[in-house]
Amino acid sequence: MPDISYNTPIFFDVNSSISPLVVSNSGGLVPNAPFVTTVAGNGSFGAIDANGVSARFNYPTVVTLDNYGNIIVVDRSNHKIRNIDLNNEVTTISGNGTIGSQDGLISTSTYNYPDGAVVDSNGNIFITDQSNHKIRKISTTGIVSTFAGSGVAGFLDGVGVSARFYYPAALAIDALDNLIIADYSNHRIRKITPDGNVKTIVGRIITNPFFLDGNSSALDKSTIFTSSSRLSHVMN
Numbered sequence: 347m348p349d350i351s352y353n354t355p356i357f358f359d360v361n362s363s364i365s366p367l368v369v370s371n372s373g374g375l376v377p378n379a380p381f382v383t384t385v386a387g388n389g390s391f392g393a394i395d396a397n398g399v400s401a402r403f404n405y406p407t408v409v410t411l412d413n414y415g416n417i418i419v420v421d422r423s424n425h426k427i428r429n430i431d432l433n434n435e436v437t438t439i440s441g442n443g444t445i446g447s448q449d450g451l452i453s454t455s456t457y458n459y460p461d462g463a464v465v466d467s468n469g470n471i472f473i474t475d476q477s478n479h480k481i482r483k484i485s486t487t488g489i490v491s492t493f494a495g496s497g498v499a500g501f502l503d504g505v506g507v508s509a510r511f512y513y514p515a516a517l518a519i520d521a522l523d524n525l526i527i528a529d530y531s532n533h534r535i536r537k538i539t540p541d542g543n544v545k546t547i548v549g550r551i552i553t554n555p556f557f558l559d560g561n562s563s564a565l566d567k568s569t570i571f572t573s574s575s576r577l578s579h580v581m582n
Contacts, residue, residue, distance in 0.1 A: 439471070457473070458476070
């Protein structure tokens with residue numbers, strides 16, 4: 347990595363000539379093209395909190411940024427939510443590593459193969475807890491709660507825990523803090539308002555999956571089939 351410095355500070359008197367800055371590089375060569383570096387993880391399975399490549403993960407699936415530039419990592423097969431700060435220090439935000447659906451303090455909370463993550467404008471973290479068929483919330487005060495989903499696989503619009511999902515996967519958030527969920531095995535795109543109201547934006551279950559463009563307000567004319575657990579972009 348290059349380590350660039352300048353001969354500063356420099357002070358000048360009135361009417362004196364100005365000398366140009368001298369650039370010094372005490373590190374490696376300056377690349378002339380983008381390059382890839384490892385921020386964290388040494389490539390081996392594990393669940394070690396440490397700095398940079400000394401840390402270990404187990405099939406991390408999704409990363410997102412919080413409101414301060416830290417990286418939030420869904421460490422799927424560790425059933426944990428991890429954080430990488432600006433100094434590449436890895437810590438566990440939530441999840442004790444066992445499979446479960448325990449709400450409460452971040453130190454005792456449990457997940458079941460979490461998949462997606464977003465951060466709202468207030469700094470709360472939302473997780474698609476895929477195999478629990480729930481949307482979980484990690485508050486800024488360190489409390490984990492079930493934001494939506496009863497925990498029973500199925501399809502039902504409603505408010506909060508009265509709603510049902512079927513392996514919810516990718517997660518996005520809009521400018522108004524509405525959550526957009528790819529409800530994977532329901533072949534639907536769902537929306538959750540900040541007050542927890544779940545509704546279907548588009549899609550219906552079919553027995554022979556295919557895709558058909560159409561008007562999202564007319565669900566009987568618009569069908570989607572998600573062959574991947576990733577949601578790239580939602581047009582609403």
